[in-house]
Amino acid sequence: MIATSQTLEVRRAATPGNGGDLPRTRDVLGWELRRRVSSRRSWVLLACVALFFAVYLVLTAPLGITPTGQPIPDPETSPHGMLHEVVVVVLPLFGMLLPFLAADGVARDARQRVHELLMATRVSSRAYVSGRYLAVLLLGLVLSVELLVVIWAVDVMLHATRSGYPAPQFGPLVTIWVLTVLPAMVLLLSLSFALGTLWPRLSNLLKLAVLLGWIGLYVVGAEQILGHLPGWAQRLDPTSYLLYAAGQSRAVPGATPDPTRLPALQPWVLPHVGLVVLGVALAVAAVAGFRRFRDVLA
Amino acid sequence: MELRIEGVGKAFGAHWAVRDVSLRCDPGMIGLVGPNGAGKTTLMRMIAALIPPTRGRILWGGQDLRRDAMALRRVLGYLPQEFGVYPELTGRRFLRYLAAMKSLPDDLARRRVDELVELVNLEGDADRRLGGYSGGMKQRIGIAQALLNDPELLIVDEPTAGLDPAERIRFRTLLASLTADRIVILSTHIISDVEAVAGRLVILRAGDIAADSTPEALIGDAVGRVWSVTADAATAIRLQERGQVSAMVTDARGVTLRLISPDRPHEAAVPAEPTLEDAYLLAVGERAGVA
Numbered sequence: 001m002i003a004t005s006q007t008l009e010v011r012r013a014a015t016p017g018n019g020g021d022l023p024r025t026r027d028v029l030g031w032e033l034r035r036r037v038s039s040r041r042s043w044v045l046l047a048c049v050a051l052f053f054a055v056y057l058v059l060t061a062p063l064g065i066t067p068t069g070q071p072i073p074d075p076e077t078s079p080h081g082m083l084h085e086v087v088v089v090v091l092p093l094f095g096m097l098l099p100f101l102a103a104d105g106v107a108r109d110a111r112q113r114v115h116e117l118l119m120a121t122r123v124s125s126r127a128y129v130s131g132r133y134l135a136v137l138l139l140g141l142v143l144s145v146e147l148l149v150v151i152w153a154v155d156v157m158l159h160a161t162r163s164g165y166p167a168p169q170f171g172p173l174v175t176i177w178v179l180t181v182l183p184a185m186v187l188l189l190s191l192s193f194a195l196g197t198l199w200p201r202l203s204n205l206l207k208l209a210v211l212l213g214w215i216g217l218y219v220v221g222a223e224q225i226l227g228h229l230p231g232w233a234q235r236l237d238p239t240s241y242l243l244y245a246a247g248q249s250r251a252v253p254g255a256t257p258d259p260t261r262l263p264a265l266q267p268w269v270l271p272h273v274g275l276v277v278l279g280v281a282l283a284v285a286a287v288a289g290f291r292r293f294r295d296v297l298a
Numbered sequence: 299m300e301l302r303i304e305g306v307g308k309a310f311g312a313h314w315a316v317r318d319v320s321l322r323c324d325p326g327m328i329g330l331v332g333p334n335g336a337g338k339t340t341l342m343r344m345i346a347a348l349i350p351p352t353r354g355r356i357l358w359g360g361q362d363l364r365r366d367a368m369a370l371r372r373v374l375g376y377l378p379q380e381f382g383v384y385p386e387l388t389g390r391r392f393l394r395y396l397a398a399m400k401s402l403p404d405d406l407a408r409r410r411v412d413e414l415v416e417l418v419n420l421e422g423d424a425d426r427r428l429g430g431y432s433g434g435m436k437q438r439i440g441i442a443q444a445l446l447n448d449p450e451l452l453i454v455d456e457p458t459a460g461l462d463p464a465e466r467i468r469f470r471t472l473l474a475s476l477t478a479d480r481i482v483i484l485s486t487h488i489i490s491d492v493e494a495v496a497g498r499l500v501i502l503r504a505g506d507i508a509a510d511s512t513p514e515a516l517i518g519d520a521v522g523r524v525w526s527v528t529a530d531a532a533t534a535i536r537l538q539e540r541g542q543v544s545a546m547v548t549d550a551r552g553v554t555l556r557l558i559s560p561d562r563p564h565e566a567a568v569p570a571e572p573t574l575e576d577a578y579l580l581a582v583g584e585r586a587g588v589a
Contacts, residue, residue: 010402010410010448022368023399031395039386113382117443120346120376121399122368297349298310 023123028131029138036139049097049143050150053090057154060089061162077155077165079172079262080247085151086176087244091184094147095214095239098140098188099207103196105136106290107203115200115293129287133193140189148177172262179265180240183275187238188214190279194286200296217241235271243268299325299359299450301345301481306354307505308340315340317505318354327477329496329513330485333582336502338485339379342453345483346376358451372401375449377440379456379485385429389420389439392428393446400447407446414442417472419465433460441469445476452482458491470495493574501581509581513574520558520572520580527567528554537563542583544576 036042061076076085106129109115118128155168192210196203217225222237223245234242247263301323308316316337321328332338343349345356347367356363358370383392390411397407415424418438428436437460444452454473458466466488473482474495486492492499493513501509509516524544529537534546534553541563545556556570557563558580 010406010446021401023401027398031398034391035384035387035395038391041386112384113380114384116343116348116378117376117381117396117440118399119348120371120374120378121396122371122401123399124368292348294349297343 023121023127025127025131025134028123028127029134032132032135033138036135042139046143046146050146053093053147053150054154056093057085057089057151058157061085061154061158075158075165077159077168079169079176082151082155082168082173083176083244083247083262085155086173087180087240090147090151091181091239092214092218094144094181095184095188096211097143098185099192099210099214101140101143102136102189102192103203103207103210105132105193106197106286107200110200110293110296111203115296119292119297125290125292126287129197129290130283132197133190133283133286136189136193137186140185144177144181144185147181148174151177175265176262179268179272180243183272183279184238184240186276186279187282188279190282194282197286198289200293214239231267232271235268236274238275240268240272299479299481300357301451302357303341303345304355304357306341306344306351306356308337308344308349309352314352314505316344316351316502319502319505319507320354321500321507321510323481323483325477325479325481326498327473327482327484327496329492329499330483330502331487331489331492331499331578332502332508335504336582337505338502339455341502342455342483342485345451346374346453347371370451373447373450375444375447375452375454377444377454377457379459381440383428383431383436383439385427388425388427389431389435390415390424392439393424393442396443397446402447410446411442414445417445418442419468434462434465437461438465450480452476452480453485454483455485456487457484458486458488466491489573489575489578499574501578503582508583513577516577516581517572517574520577522569523558523560523580524570524572524576525557525559525563525567526554526570527557527564528552529564529566533564542579544573544579 057076074084075081104111109118152168152170152173155165155173158165159167188210192207195206195210199206217237217239218241222239222241226234226237226242237243243263243265301321303319303321303323306316306319307314319337319341330338330342340349344351347356347363347370350364358373361369363370384395387395393411393414394407397411398404402410415421418441420435420438420442423431423435428439431439437457441454441457444454452473457473458469461469470491473484476482477495477497484492484496497512499509499511499513499516500507511519527537528551530552534555537543537555537557538546542558543555544558547554556576557567558576
């Protein structure tokens with residue numbers, strides 16, 4: 001029978017040391033990326049995100065002049081305007097997208113009923129979960145870079161088409177993006193991924209919980225929640241709204257902030273690195289706590 | 299190559315899906331049958347190291363699966379009763395994905411996938427996305443993935459579900475050809491599949507082993523307990539209520555029933571040659587519906 005013609009070769013290959021070592025994180029990551037690239041949904045998502053945010057940024061940017069004919073005080077293409085654009089306009093909505101991107105990184109296999117096939121293979125829990133986490137993280141990174149490009153493109157367009165918008169500077173935009181979008185992305189992705197991985201049956205509920213928590217930070221206000229804490233703790237605000245507010249309060253009460261300057265970013269660096277570390281720690285907890293879908297199979 | 303199951307039980311809350319199962323399996327085909335809810339799928343998941351037993355232990359090559367499940371996974375081929383696929387991948391890519399997860403090196407995986415695609419009759423469709431596959435085609439992909447690593451222990455749960463009769467026989471024959479140097483555990487509701495290929499039959503009932511024997515021995519046990527009787531409709535209904543009916547045919551002469559009973563159920567009943575299906579019904583003590 002044809003099925004046994006490669007018996008020895010296949011069995012020998014599965015032996016450790018003969019190229020049959022356990023699948024590694026990079027194998028899982030590689031195949032997950034191939035799967036995502038093969039999926040039309042991934043491309044549609046990328047296109048929709050770019051289109052939505054481009055239109056949204058254009059629509060929310062003030063017209064180039066005030067009703068009295070004066071130049072707008074804080075145009076979106078100035079450094080301070082970019083901070084407003086990223087932190088107040090873009091990040092809240094981008095953050096709402098992330099739980100849906102990450103919570104099913106592992107849980108989707110259970111929903112699609114592929115989990116039983118996968119868990120019967122030689123892939124270790126560690127390689128499986130960490131590979132999936134890296135894939136989710138990479139996807140989040142691609143989306144956030146796409147967002148950066150969209151913001152830049154819209155700012156260039158605003159400068160070219162509307163009066164009162166100075167030429168955007170790429171350096172400050174990247175700085176703001178690295179300091180605000182990246183930590184929030186890593187934290188939200190990791191939290192959603194970890195919860196969905198540890199409780200795959202509840203992943204829909206959990207992504208909703210993360211989403212509501214994120215919205216809650218804006219509705220209640222980071223100042224209300226974190227305002228009474230010491231300064232370093234306030235800087236752990238993943239929405240970065242307090243960073244934006246710090247820029248506002250630098251100005252004399254009643255006056256507008258200097259749009260050409262950003263608030264001092266240095267004190268925010270370490271706390272936001274802390275958010276990234278917290279995100280990675282959550283992913284590590286998911287790797288350690290993953291039970292190979294035993295609760296689903298039971 | 300030996301699989302030993304020692305006093306294994308599995309509880310979900312207060313409910314014991316598997317109570318106390320002990321088996322020793324050597325190379326060959328074992329047919330695992332039983333009514334719905336008998337614990338077949340739970341037992342197979344425990345053997346495949348997917349869920350741990352609540353009590354007892356399962357040993358592969360003398361190693362307890364609790365301590366070293368990887369040793370089993372290296373040689374395991376597993377086809378669950380219900381499984382999904384990634385609809386965005388082609389059949390060939392999906393198999394290569396699982397081959398990678400079974401640690402087959404790339405070049406060997408490619409050749410092995412080509413071979414298995416041919417074996418399960420999917421050469422023409424292997425490069426199509428799985429989202430467009432029919433149920434039978436998906437089932438054949440499932441069969442192919444179970445054979446990727448040329449497993450020493452092959453566990454297949456309802457493998458012929460969704461296959462047309464020709465494919466079913468083809469797969470049955472394939473399974474039979476694999477039994478010389480491996481343990482194959484075949485769970486199915488189709489008794490004729492087991493009868494055709496299994497040298498050993500394990501019948502589960504309510505989480506316990508109701509019978510562990512050869513098909514021939516089980517049929518032998520049923521001799522003298524299977525009856526055929528042709529009667530009018532009213533009598534047929536009475537007989538159905540009193541005993542197990544394994545078949546019923548209505549024609550111009552009346553209703554011909556095939557009954558399973560330790561005693562002659564009716565004065566007109568004559569002994570009939572038992573089949574494995576009759577023997578199975580006898581072992582599980584189940585009242586059958588109308589065949």
